[in-house]
Amino acid sequence: MTELRVTRLETSAVDAYLTVLNDAFLGQIPPAGLVRERAAFHARPGAHYGVFDGTELVGVAAAPTRPMTLPGGIVAQVSAVTSVAVSPSHRRRGVFATLVRHQLADLAEHGPVLSALWPSQGALYTRFGYAPATWQGPLVVRHGARLRPGVPIAEGRVRELPRQRAMAAIRELHDRIAPSHAGWLHRDDGHWTLLLEDPVGGAAPSDLRFALHDGGYLVYRVVPKVTPAGRRHELHIRDLAAVDTTVRAALWRHVLGLDLSGSVHFELSTPDEPVLHMLADPRAAEQAVRDGMWVRLADVPGALALRRYRTALSITFSVTDALLPGNAGLWRLVADESGKAVVERGSGEPDLALDVAELGAVYLGGTSLAALAAAGRVRARDPELLAVADAAFGHTPLPHCTIVF
Template sequence: MPEFTVRTATDADFTTVFTTFMSAFLHEIKDKDEEWYRHEWDPGRMHVAFDGDECVGTAAVLTRRMTLPGVGSRPFAAVTTVTVKVDQRRRGALTQLMRAQLHELHDKGLEPVAALWASEGGIYGRFGYGVASQYTRASIPKGLRFRPGTDVGEHRVRLVPREQALPLVKGIYDRIAPQRTGWLSRDEQAWTLYLWDDEADREGSSALTFAVHPDGYVIYRTKRKEGDRGPQGELGVYEFAADTPVAAAALWRFLLDFDLISEIDAPLPVDDSLIHVVADARQIVRKQRDALWVRLVDVDRALAERRYSAPLDTVLEVTDELCPWNQGRWRLVVDSSGAATVERTDAEPDLAMDVVVLGAVYLGGPRLTELAASGRVREVTPGTLIPASRAFLADDQPFCPEVF
């Protein structure tokens, strides 16, 4: 394997990085793409790999915050723009980039947790990332009835022009996000990037449209279609947020009664309440997909960052080839409030696992017992697996509403 030169980017690398990224993700560069990419450009948090004078790969971190179980919003490394040029793959550039990124986070004492969305599912497990959350892609037919007695409240859902809707939407989001595991912080730059709406990227759909309730909102696009029996338009939900069950029901009723639409496509949390609200949940066709992949940069700092659902005193034996400072035995002690302390120990282990497993269970979604059933967790001390599995669970399934 060749040794590539991996270094931190500079402003002078912008064009090279931009074209490498767009090409690797099979995008043709359009008029406003460079303007869009400028919004997340932070060369100080970008690593680039060179083979001589040729840029062959990139890996960046966005400075963001994520809601963790029981503690609200905490800093994490939002890993993005991970690319390797198509003619440079399988030569080790990605491994060097991932190592450089993780080692820098550790050496500088930066975010203890990293997370990403994976373009391909077979890549990131070998770098210590585990699938920590799933989401459901739901196809919902128009007109689906609610269960009798469902309360949609008295407030009307209103269509609001984008500029008037933004302060309302941002206020509601800031109220909800700290309560929902996996939701991210959004400053003005993050909002600009998230709601970027260039006409060339709409693929025949409408501009983003905003419908607002006092306790929630839905952002969506529509697409006209005609069928043999009349209009068969499509409505694609971009983001759905509700602070109360009544608001959620009102917003769904607004969508389900939409004129000229035959089907709604929506990304939903795995434990979304809609299937318990409608009279015939079978009509909602759901496909589950992986969402956030999580990696513990520093096991001790990361495990102490979140809260747990039950007291615990256990010793974890962790393997981590890419980040050797995590290797070894860690005593995790959780008190009655759910707060944890984590210290190195020479005591005999209760559970043994790879760091990938800790990433997978970190947000409280997958159970340790699930991973043990697949042979990925070894119970060394009998009777210690189930209490640890229960302690790691969160009150709700983690869900991240945005790809970064």
Template sequence: MGELRTRSLRADEAEAFFDVFSAAFLNDSLKSSGELYGPAFRMEHAHGVFDGDEMIGGAARLEQEITVPGPAQCPVGAVTGVGVAPGNRRRGVLTALMRAQLDALHENGTPIAALFASEAGIYGRFGYAPASFESHLVVPRGAAFLPTAEVDGRRVREVGREQGTEIAQACYSAAAAARTGWLSRSDGSWQARVLDWPAVRSDLSAPRFAVHPDGYVIYRAKRAWTPRGPAYQLHVAELVATTPQAYAALWRYLLDFDLVAEVHWRKAAIDEPVLDMLVDPRAVDRRVVDGLWVRLVDLDRALMTRRYAAPVDVVLDVTDRFCPWNEGRWRLRTDATGSTTAIRTEDAGQLSLDITDLAAAYLGGSALAALARSGRVVEHEPGALVATSRAFATDCAPHCQEGF
């Protein structure tokens, strides 16, 4: 085997890229992934590793914005399509791809990268950490609301895909700007969300759109009949509302659907309001899993982009083995007006932590104080940990309800 080479890909190498992706995930249907994902990213933002003329690894990114605490908008490299062809493990292919991606993001000034991890043990060594969590919810049909749940009385109606997409785009843009963890969407991203593609459909229906004047839900139906009658499932792709009353109306629409036994939502927030609206919350089958993984590409830019819950002045002693430009002592200072600086300093560190710990706390998904209890963050000056942990806290749990 010859020396491996890593480089940016050309537009005419898309087919080879998706062949590698398909082989890595042992899924032949992914060979046509370009139909689903192609409109959302450009091949020049993808990298490939080559053994001679053969591509044996690939990784791509979408150039989007993510809402960070504040709220504020921050450029993000949304990493996707990462795969190493079978028979090429333990050759440094993934490391080479991560190196090329992070170097490219550093050079173009993108402060953070984000991904969804196929296996939780892979990406920590490259500086990624779970920054949000999500709930897998199964809610039984007819679940009753508390009397305090106010349902908007305006009608929820079904519309076609074209009209539904248009309504959803406008509503999503307004909601995403205020919700930590939500991503901006290009036209290509929207196509990937609603495309009726066999590998995505599986045994579910084509996407259906139910809209309200202040929200919408995209869902798919799974048919099921039992000796006792129909037991369909509704699978929510996303539910967006700009008022609590519209949110309640959309949930009531789903829960009162004829023929349906259960409503499933695999990418709900861990503090999803519906959990606090039900008379019997135990009726919900709920499982919490890691969601979006974040990597701080440029620590100072990332820290200065978000806003903080309280003023803080702290020296962070940061380790970063994969991106050495982040390593060292940084003074993070933010005041009551929201003005924030993050600059290098020779002062003694008040907290010692790894770049992965900052990534975990960046969106507010994990508390630095909790990480300290597990030994990941070390306090050198009394009071520094509590003050910094409170500054990073957010009122709502970060959430990303789409995959990429």
């Protein structure tokens, strides 16, 4: 094997890119998926990396920039890493590490200050400073579940509309709601296509149904199920958004009350999903929580100054970063009462000591600094100051990424 070389791919390399990508996934990318990958390649020139062994393309990745909501309603560009793949003939030869290191160095020099991804294998990314920043997973609400009496429910009707009539309102609602939810990626036409025309389980797009309220919407699909007791179709929520919990309750009441339905499944729920506390029988719901979107800070002071904090905070912390030495060392963060922060080089004894991965974990407010300290991943000089920092970094509701990219 010759020395590996990393470069941004020209549009003429699209066929070689798709070959490496499909081979890495054992030829299991469906034709429609390859069509979307080709379209994305041409739509985002310069966003795709390639690793070459001589003249052979052996590794690929995409890293388009996308707007994401940060704590405090700030919308910033992040590098949304996806489609990372290594040719089966070059596995365990340093191709993956070369690709990730190059991409991070590129970010440190040119931006954006944040990188985010959904890893297919988590252990691969922990050694590169990434950590889970959202926690979410499948929620199943069984047949017959109802909301408890007294749950505040928004007035107004939930209407089911065909896609052609629903989409304009849904997109407007999403754009209105997204700034209040840390972790939400803002969507363009391609992202809506990915969400709505790539249903889990191979169902056709026509299987999607659209329920709208003036303050929110619900997109779901029906998986036919017939039991000895009759039709008990599973309902799988694809997308759910609401301006407040009363609208969310109205949407949940609608989907739980549909005739001929059985269990309701919400694949990307968060631990603080309100319906868990709205049900008359809490045991009617089962939820499995796991890591969701992972975050990596490419520019520690730049990233920390972008987001807002829930309380005033003045803290000095030391950071280790094995890959980007410009992040390492002592920093001081001072946030005012509005939540806006200034981050500069610090001096003296640090209040906290942590790795850049731990900063990624707490960045969106979905992982507690105190929990990481209890796990030995953050060292705190003063428990009281740790509690203050924990509160300042937190976010309500918990951060949530609504689409796997």
